[in-house]
Amino acid sequence: MDVFTLIAFVSTCFLIFLKASTAIDSISPSEPLPDGKTLISNDRSFELGFFSPGSSGNRYLGIWYKNIPVCTVVWVANRVNPINDSSGMLIVTATGDLQLLSQNITVVWSANSTKAAQNPILRLLNSGNLVLIDGRNGNSEASLWQSFDYPSDTLLPEMKLGWNLRTGLNRRLSAWKNSDDPSPGDFTCEIELQGNPEWVLRKGSKKYFRYGPWNGISFSGVPILSPENQIFSYEFVSNEEEVYYMFSLKNKSLLSRIVLNQTDYAIQRYTWSEETRTWKLWLYLPDEYCDKYGLCSAYGNCDSTQLPACQCFKGFKPKSPDGWSSGDWSQGCVRNKPLNCQAADGFIQFGRLKLPDATHSWVNKIMSLEECRDKCLQNCSCMAYTSEDIRGRGSGCAIWFGDLVDIRQFQSGGQDLFIRMSASELGSKRNETKLKLALLIAIPLAALLAMLILFYYFCQSRGSSEERIEEKKENDIKNEGQDEDMELPVFQVATISHATDNFSLSNKLGQGGFGPVYKGKLVDGQEIAVKRLSLSSTQGVNEFKNEVKLIAKLQHRNLVRLLGCCIEGEEKMLIYEYMPNRSLDSFIFDQIRGKELDWSKRFGIICGIARGLLYLHQDSRLRVIHRDLKASNVLLDDEMNSKISDFGMAKTFAGDQTEGSTNKYAIDGLFSIKSDVFSFGVLLLEIISGIRNRGFFHPKHSLNLIGHAWKLWKEGNPLELAAESLGECFTLSEVVRCIHISLLCLQQNPEDRPPM
Structure with missing residues (x-):
């Protein structure tokens, strides 16, 4: 049938x-x-x-x-x-x-x-x-x-597919299980939020097909979607309020719809034909072999006009030549010559491509292409860049970190991509045809230059040479003293790179405001977490060293322990003890994992955070204001003990200096322990309710989480705030007391908030 x-x-x-x-x-x-x-x-x-x-x-x-x-x-x-x-x-x-x-x-x-x-x-x-x-x-x-x-399996004209960032609403499609059962199948379609949002189809939890990032005109992976078609127009909006795709019909008398098909695992566009009185299939995706997600793996380029379809980019070779020749492309491609971040790496331009998976990407909408190139070169993990918007002469900047995957070649359409190459790879390609001419000119010039150099050194005094040698020794001693001032071990980039498998995506633990965090293992078997400052971080070397010295002096069981650091070239990294249970937000905001945290564990986590803040505010040698206390910055060890992390925004003042006497506090209150107290209050509500404060608006009264908590407290119903995952086994007085304390911490006037 x-x-x-x-x-x-x-x-x-x-x-x-x-x-x-x-x-x-x-x-x-x-x-x-x-x-x-x-x-x-x-x-x-x-x-x-x-x-x-x-x-x-x-x-x-x-x-x-x-x-x-x-x-x-x-x-x-x-x-x-x-x-x-x-x-x-x-x-x-x-x-x-x-x-x-x-x-x-x-x-x-x-x-x-x-x-x-x-x-x-x-x-x-x-x-x-x-x-x-x-x-x-x-x-x-x-x-x-x-x-x-709340769409089902169909997208109609003027319907938005995507996110309302203010409310957290995600408008996504999910296919019918079959023609007799409209319940959601495992085939879904949604806009994924990341540095460069894109339209993704998933089969279960795995990516099945990407449209590619939006380039101002269309999606780079679907050049057939020309805005010049006679049936529909479309737009892709991405700003601080919303991220969505929407299409409109040019002829309002036509009927057209997009539907997700579980049977064929495809997304289809149909238009109604009055002539045949049937739905006509206008578009079917994915429709080619090369549309399969990640078919050629890392640095592989899928070209449906070639045999085999998977080709390594110029400057790359198969990681497993035997597997590649037999049609197994799962291991992808590797570089012919490794990158050397300290040398002058460059880029090779490739055209008419579907841009790589944008999960690990970064976008700036106002940069020029030249500024984008310079930005990429400043970070050793940046592997490619291109224009964010190709309209006109192009504008904006999109850059990629880590391995480039799910790229395909088009005969027309697509987009340019500039892939990073080592200086030696670029040099060997560029100089190959000029080598003979260069030798003919260089040999006599070299001989003349050698005679001039000998004559120059003969005329120099020995005293000057000795002064230069002495100056070099002094500089070496000075640099050595800088490392000693760090007060903790200084690791080499090569050591950390080896420990994290060259900063492999499989070892990436998460992405913070100052850069990615990777899991690693040192040669002695010790597991570590490496915080690698991103290129967008404004923190300089001196500021970074000051932060390292600060954290090195903080020793408490509820603070993450710093094991060392790395400062080499543009690289700035912090090496922490590894926390196997990751961050608190991965539990309390997850309906499944949240059940692992009963009230006794949550109460222990709350007390641990409080002890850590008390130490920072009162008991440490320097009084410390964390200024970025949130669930993602509270890590959990193997016994679910809480440890405060990420001191990138922390500020200090002397132990005998009152917060009210500082100019910073007098201006805007940022240099106050009471700002940490407020954050602690928010965190308490999130731990108790399992609801993220940011983006929450109650459907009945449109209050945020704090306003909702105040309302319940005034109505005498504070326990309605407790998460369902707490179950029935909890100490009533402890829950109510924690809610009471959180509301005291959230008072508008900082002077009314209690100290830790």
């Missing part, structure tokens, strides 16, 4: 039901939508009602096209909770919540409005968007809830 026959079969099931139904144009609290009645848009383009897909007897609430014979569902409400009879009823509550009921009792699906409404009305717009509005003003644009924010 082909796909169109299957669609026709499904549509027959719908039409039998639809002919017997009656339609309305809105739903209010006084008029529910029972099974057998439908809600239609004003121009009768779309219809909402109950349906049974294919041969299934289950009932679902969904939206489909109204006036075409092939009944095509574009949205389903109760995807994971079907109704097994015809008792379904959709109601709008007086406060503006949607509820889908079975047997008039059981709630199988619900949706909460963003705020209370005095006269809530549910309408189906001509776009296919189901919206809940406040009927007081009748403004359908000011929706309290909309189905476009």
Whole structure:
């Protein structure tokens, strides 16, 4: 049975039901939508009602096209909770919540409005968007809830695929399991947030296909998506508020949709043909062998016009020649000549490419291409760069760190990429044709130059030579003294590179504000964590040394122990003890891992953080203000003991110096222990609730986490803040006391906040 026959079969099931139904144009609290009645848009383009897909007897609430014979569902409400009879009823509550009921009792699906409404009305717009509005003003644009924010497997015109960064809402697609079951399958599509956001398809947890980063005109990996097509236009928006893709139809009378197909593991665009009365397939991705994610692995370039398809870039060779020749490209390519960051590395330009996976990338929208090149050269882990926006003469900067993967070659379209090469590789290529001419000129010149040099040194006094030698000795002694001033071991770059397997991505633990952190193992077997300052860090060598000296003096069981540092060329690294359980945020904000932290463990973590801050503020030789206390900067050892880390923003003042006497504190309060106290209060709420403060807005009253906690405390319901993962086994007095302390720490006036 082909796909169109299957669609026709499904549509027959719908039409039998639809002919017997009656339609309305809105739903209010006084008029529910029972099974057998439908809600239609004003121009009768779309219809909402109950349906049974294919041969299934289950009932679902969904939206489909109204006036075409092939009944095509574009949205389903109760995807994971079907109704097994015809008792379904959709109601709008007086406060503006949607509820889908079975047997008039059981709630199988619900949706909460963003705020209370005095006269809530549910309408189906001509776009296919189901919206809940406040009927007081009748403004359908000011929706309290909309189905476009919670797509199923279909993207319609004017629907956003991507993120609302203010609320944390992620609009993503997930395919139906099959034609009889609209529940989410394992094939998903979403915009991934990273240095350079891009559109990614996943099969389970693994990447399956990338569109490539946005270049101002299109996605570099899909040049077929020309903005000059006659059907649709599209835009990609990435700013501090939102990151999303959206398309619009150029001819409003046309019908077009994007759908995710679990059976074929493909994303497809269909347009409706009035002539044939069928859906025509306009685009199918991935559609080529080279579209498979990471087929040629690191530094491999997939070219569908070549045999074999995988080719190593110029300057690279197969890591496993035997495997490569037999069609096993999993180990990718390696350089012919290794990079030497201290020497003059350069770049080779490659054209018409799908840009590499942008997971480990960085973007600056105002840099020129020349500035971008210089920026890349300043960091030894930067492997490639290009223009962020190719419109006009090009603008902006996009750079990549670590191995370059998932690149393919196009015959037309694509984008230029500048890949880093060693100076010796560049030199051998560039000078090969000029070698003979250079020798003919160089030999006589060298002889003449040698005679001049001998004559020059003969004329120099021995005293001057001795002075230069003595000056060099003094400089050597001075440099040696700098290392001694560090007060802890100084490692070589080669040692750390070997310990981290050349800063392999597989050893990367995370990315902080000042650079990446890698796991490593020294030759004696000791495990370490290496914080490598990024090229964007504004911290200079002197500031870095001051930070190292500061941390070296801090010794406490609730502070991460610094083992050493590395300062060599542009490289600045800190070597810490390795924490096997990573950071606190990986537990408390994860619904699964959060269950590993019962209340007793969370309370122990809270006490450990408090002890660490007390030491910094009061008991250390220098009073220290951390200034960046948050869940990601609290690490956990193998026994779940908490240790404060990352002192890149820390400030100090003498033990007998009061915070109020400093100019810094007088200006803006940044140099105050009370700023750490405030951060501790926020962290307490996050540990107790399992909710991230940043980006949280309560759907009922739009308060953030702090405002929500204050509201519950004033209402006498503080325990509503406790995370479900705490279970029922916790000490009531301890939880309430911690909430009370957190609110004291969060008072607006710093003088009202208690000391640690």
